[in-house]
Amino acid sequence: MNYKMMGRFIAQVILIEAAFMIPALLISLVDEDKAAVNGFLTSIALILIISGILLFICRKERGGFYAREGFVCVGLSWIVMSILGCLPFYISREIPHYLDALFEIVSGFTTTGSTILADVEALSRGILYWRSFSHWLGGMGVLVFLLALAPLSKKNGFMMHILRAESPGPDVGKLVPKIKQTARILYILYIVLTILNIIFLLIGRMPVFDAVCTAFGTAGTGGFGIKNDSIASYSPYIQNVCTIFMLLFGVNFSCYYLLIISQAKNVFKDEEFRAYIGIVLGSIVLITWNLKDVAASLGYSGIRETIRHAAFQVATIVTTTGFATTDFDLWPSFSKSILVCLMIIGASAGSTGGGFKCGRMILVFKSLRRNIRKILHPQKIQVVKNNGRMVDEKIIENTNAYLAAYVIIIMISFIIISLDGFSTTTNITAVLACFNNIGPGLEAVGPTCNFGGFSILSKLVLIMDMLAGRLEIFPILILFSRSTWMRR
Amino acid sequence: MKIIIAGVGKVGALLVKQLSAAEYDITIIDLKQNILEDMVGRYDVMAVQGNCASMNVLLQAEVEKADLLIAMTEMDEVNLLSCMTAHGVNPRLNTIAKIRNPEYSDQVYKMRDTFALSLVVNPDRQAAREVERLLKFPGFLKRDTFAKGRVEVVELRVDEDSKLNNLALNDMYKIIKGKVLVSAVARKGEAITPDGNFVLKSGDHIFVTATMRELTIMLRNLGIIAHKAKRIIICGGGRMSFYLAQQLERSGITVQIIEQNYDRCVELANLLPGSCIVHGDASSTTFLESEGIEDCDALITATGLDEMNMVIALYGNNYKIPQVITKMSHIEQSEITDTLHLGSIITPKELCCNSIVRYVRAMDNQTGTAESVHSIIENKVEAIEFRVDEKTLHCGESLRYIKFKPNILVSCIIHGMDTKIPDGNSSFQVGDTVIIVSSGENVIYQLNDIFA
Numbered sequence: 013m014n015y016k017m018m019g020r021f022i023a024q025v026i027l028i029e030a031a032f033m034i035p036a037l038l039i040s041l042v043d044e045d046k047a048a049v050n051g052f053l054t055s056i057a058l059i060l061i062i063s064g065i066l067l068f069i070c071r072k073e074r075g076g077f078y079a080r081e082g083f084v085c086v087g088l089s090w091i092v093m094s095i096l097g098c099l100p101f102y103i104s105r106e107i108p109h110y111l112d113a114l115f116e117i118v119s120g121f122t123t124t125g126s127t128i129l130a131d132v133e134a135l136s137r138g139i140l141y142w143r144s145f146s147h148w149l150g151g152m153g154v155l156v157f158l159l160a161l162a163p164l165s166k167k168n169g170f171m172m173h174i175l176r177a178e179s180p181g182p183d184v185g186k187l188v189p190k191i192k193q194t195a196r197i198l199y200i201l202y203i204v205l206t207i208l209n210i211i212f213l214l215i216g217r218m219p220v221f222d223a224v225c226t227a228f229g230t231a232g233t234g235g236f237g238i239k240n241d242s243i244a245s246y247s248p249y250i251q252n253v254c255t256i257f258m259l260l261f262g263v264n265f266s267c268y269y270l271l272i273i274s275q276a277k278n279v280f281k282d283e284e285f286r287a288y289i290g291i292v293l294g295s296i297v298l299i300t301w302n303l304k305d306v307a308a309s310l311g312y313s314g315i316r317e318t319i320r321h322a323a324f325q326v327a328t329i330v331t332t333t334g335f336a337t338t339d340f341d342l343w344p345s346f347s348k349s350i351l352v353c354l355m356i357i358g359a360s361a362g363s364t365g366g367g368f369k370c371g372r373m374i375l376v377f378k379s380l381r382r383n384i385r386k387i388l389h390p391q392k393i394q395v396v397k398n399n400g401r402m403v404d405e406k407i408i409e410n411t412n413a414y415l416a417a418y419v420i421i422i423m424i425s426f427i428i429i430s431l432d433g434f435s436t437t438t439n440i441t442a443v444l445a446c447f448n449n450i451g452p453g454l455e456a457v458g459p460t461c462n463f464g465g466f467s468i469l470s471k472l473v474l475i476m477d478m479l480a481g482r483l484e485i486f487p488i489l490i491l492f493s494r495s496t497w498m499r500r
Numbered sequence: 501m502k503i504i505i506a507g508v509g510k511v512g513a514l515l516v517k518q519l520s521a522a523e524y525d526i527t528i529i530d531l532k533q534n535i536l537e538d539m540v541g542r543y544d545v546m547a548v549q550g551n552c553a554s555m556n557v558l559l560q561a562e563v564e565k566a567d568l569l570i571a572m573t574e575m576d577e578v579n580l581l582s583c584m585t586a587h588g589v590n591p592r593l594n595t596i597a598k599i600r601n602p603e604y605s606d607q608v609y610k611m612r613d614t615f616a617l618s619l620v621v622n623p624d625r626q627a628a629r630e631v632e633r634l635l636k637f638p639g640f641l642k643r644d645t646f647a648k649g650r651v652e653v654v655e656l657r658v659d660e661d662s663k664l665n666n667l668a669l670n671d672m673y674k675i676i677k678g679k680v681l682v683s684a685v686a687r688k689g690e691a692i693t694p695d696g697n698f699v700l701k702s703g704d705h706i707f708v709t710a711t712m713r714e715l716t717i718m719l720r721n722l723g724i725i726a727h728k729a730k731r732i733i734i735c736g737g738g739r740m741s742f743y744l745a746q747q748l749e750r751s752g753i754t755v756q757i758i759e760q761n762y763d764r765c766v767e768l769a770n771l772l773p774g775s776c777i778v779h780g781d782a783s784s785t786t787f788l789e790s791e792g793i794e795d796c797d798a799l800i801t802a803t804g805l806d807e808m809n810m811v812i813a814l815y816g817n818n819y820k821i822p823q824v825i826t827k828m829s830h831i832e833q834s835e836i837t838d839t840l841h842l843g844s845i846i847t848p849k850e851l852c853c854n855s856i857v858r859y860v861r862a863m864d865n866q867t868g869t870a871e872s873v874h875s876i877i878e879n880k881v882e883a884i885e886f887r888v889d890e891k892t893l894h895c896g897e898s899l900r901y902i903k904f905k906p907n908i909l910v911s912c913i914i915h916g917m918d919t920k921i922p923d924g925n926s927s928f929q930v931g932d933t934v935i936i937v938s939s940g941e942n943v944i945y946q947l948n949d950i951f952a
């Protein structure tokens with residue numbers, strides 16, 4: 013294990029984190045909020061010291077950097093980043109318990125959007141900004157950001173392992189031959205889309221601070237609102253803008269790259285893109301149909317408002333954002349069941365969304381279909397194809413292993429959470445909401461409620477679930493494997 | 501610059517390693533997924549899986565935007581087809597193909613335009629030529645030529661009983677009485693840029709820059725006996741041996757080739773009527789003795805197995821053969837191989853790769869880029885040839901007043917017809933050619949990179 017090089021990486025990651033705390037610090041300074049200023053200043057100073065020590069210890073990096081280092085490095089970076097990132101909440105005393113602060117920032121970085129706060133509006137603006145910004149940073153990944161800045165070196169090839177470990181999807185590739193260029197393109201697309209989102213929100217007369225924070229939450233598909241009722245109190249125009257942008261951020265970013273290099277044809281031929289659009293439209297239609305009889309009792313005036321709420325909720329769940337415009341816990345159970353299924357499916361690979369990913373779902377279905385055919389013709393040789401190309405058996409194997417790990421983690425977390433004595437629906441949707449990085453679940457963790465009621469153990473389990481969900485399980489699981497830490 | 505490397509074999513992998521470190525966008529094509537994955541995990545490149553001669557695969561690799569295609573698969577025919585197809589898609593593409601079959605080599609060279617080839621490389625032929633160069637000038641382990649053949653950087657080993665052992669460089673220059681410059685010393689795997697007080701120890705490898713004439717004087721004054729090889733034994737009858745024997749036959753040198761495979765022996769005997777083809781096992785000492793290994797002037801081990809080549813070279817060294825040349829195709833030259841007395845080591849893939857890298861850098865024809873580059877100690881020391889132009893800094897200033905980066909040495913200045921080993925008072929002018937030896941960590945892309 014190349015500890016020195018990993019140390020350097022982690023030091024650089026937390027340096028970037030400290031740099032991004034500065035805007036939040038400035039907002040607190042403008043607001044003359046002493047506790048928040050103190051929180052940010054202390055955190056930045058602490059991070060600088062820790063990063064300095066790490067850089068000093070690890071000043072002489074040498075040796076190789078392989079898949080295992082890449083995975084461990086990503087897992088550790090996220091944990092260290094969370095442990096330090098929650099310090100402003102804790103030091104400013106706005107979230108008095110350290111574990112709660114940690115839960116909140118992990119929920120932020122992993123773009124989950126689950127909160128332990130009953131009253132979000134009580135937070136100061138600097139803290140609210142940092143909370144929303146954590147979504148933006150976590151959405152595309154801080155290590156990818158680091159790769160975009162990294163200087164040219166002979167070791168750049170090894171960085172592919174980092175890109176693989178941090179970016180979601182069954183088969184992460186590059187857009188262009190140079191990894192630095194790939195990371196830059198991803199971030200430029202991300203920044204441009206975020207700015208577009210802010211502009212559209214501003215056109216709807218949203219206050220600037222609200223627009224920026226909401227855009228961060230949308231871009232990272234996070235879901236931290238800055239109001240207690242999330243997006244519900246904003247105008248229908250703003251809600252529709254959010255719906256559209258949430259869906260846009262749930263698309264594989266390489267599709268946007270293909271659009272730019274004028275290969276739109278390939279985008280619309282992409283099986284995952286088609287499945288994603290199909291799932292979204294189908295769900296909206298089904299939920300609208302299911303809600304039309306009960307719309308009046310929910311207070312929706314007319315079919316347009318019903319469609320708007322249905323579309324918003326489908327978008328927020330399928331992209332694993334977790335904003336809310338209405339309390340979908342009150343919806344009929346067919347609609348709720350669809351939402352729970354959407355929670356599991358999640359967004360596209362290579363997007364900022366979480367979940368199992370449409371692309372993986374397609375692969376799982378195709379390999380299942382193949383296995384069924386194999387029962388009929390045991391000698392049959394059949395390859396799985398995706399977008400007209402043969403999928404490597406290794407990827408199918410990995411996807412199936414991923415499914416297994418996914419189910420097992422949900423089972424174990426569900427059992428541990430159940431110790432707290434909430435209802436089964438609460439427990440299972442709490443785990444699903446955290447593990448798929450969505451945010452709100454149903455019943456006691458529904459859109460109008462929060463995660464504050466869970467015990468310390470449950471919160472720890474949920475924190476791990478969120479991290480495992482964002483990093484796609486293996487970078488976190490590998491940290492718990494004994495052979496990772498043994499000498500080769 | 502966008503480069504496609506088709507076929508990641510021995511040469512292909514080395515090319516990826518050398519070119520990916522520079523600012524090139526590289527896409528690799530290969531049939532085998534696991535090789536591609538390995539390369540993508542190690543180097544900053546993009547991979548496309550498939551047959552590089554198929555237009556579909558080439559388009560996936562974005563051949564229409566590429567500047568250079570390097571076809572390095574094992575099959576000559578595939579390389580040719582790949583280059584022709586790619587050139588059809590993108591007429592401004594440069595193409596390099598590896599052609600190894602001797603039966604094709606002449607026709608491919610003559611029909612380069614038909615096949616749309618910018619450069620044809622043949623590792624075996626290049627290796628044969630290199631061996632021939634070494635044979636013509638015994639005493640050196642390696643020779644690199646600069647400035648169209650006017651300056652050479654040669655490698656010498658300091659042995660226990662050598663005059664050079666325990667000698668300071670200033671004293672060495674006095675003995676030699678010629679203008680030569682020790683540009684780099686390899687000691688125990690470390691590269692050192694020496695100054696005049698540096699004392700040589702046995703086991704050091706020194707790299708000397710000089711003109712051909714000065715080198716002759718140096719060898720004579722150092723008492724290194726250098727008589728031309730007249731009787732040469734080549735172990736192994738592969739392609740390289742064929743090319744080499746063909747060349748040597750023309751210069752009237754008696755060549756004896758030992759080959760294990762009877763059919764190949766017959767084939768060689770047909771192709772090389774002037775040489776003596778012997779059917780037998782070159783790894784057997786008794787057989788080698790019966791073939792008169794003791795009184796040959798040079799032994800070249802060129803079987804398909806690196807291990808076998810090394811062992812035969814050690815035998816040869818034991819019999820005190822004046823010149824032993826070992827071919828190594830897979831095993832990389834390292835500290836461990838340096839401790840064995842293997843004589844000169846020839847690595848075909850490296851020679852081939854170097855010539856391609858030289859072509860690539862020449863293509864990248866911005867002002868001030870290198871004219872040619874020779875890696876003289878693998879990954880540690882490079883000798884680079886530059887042309888001084890208007891944009892070069894410090895023209896006309898004495899070298900002693902110029903601040904250079906550490907471990908940079910201006911080892912030769914060629915001004916018109918005058919080749920000069922510089923001292924502190926020398927200077928370079930616009931239009932001169934300079935040879936820079938860099939043994940530092942810093943990569944030198946342009947001449948101005950050498951200044952601090």
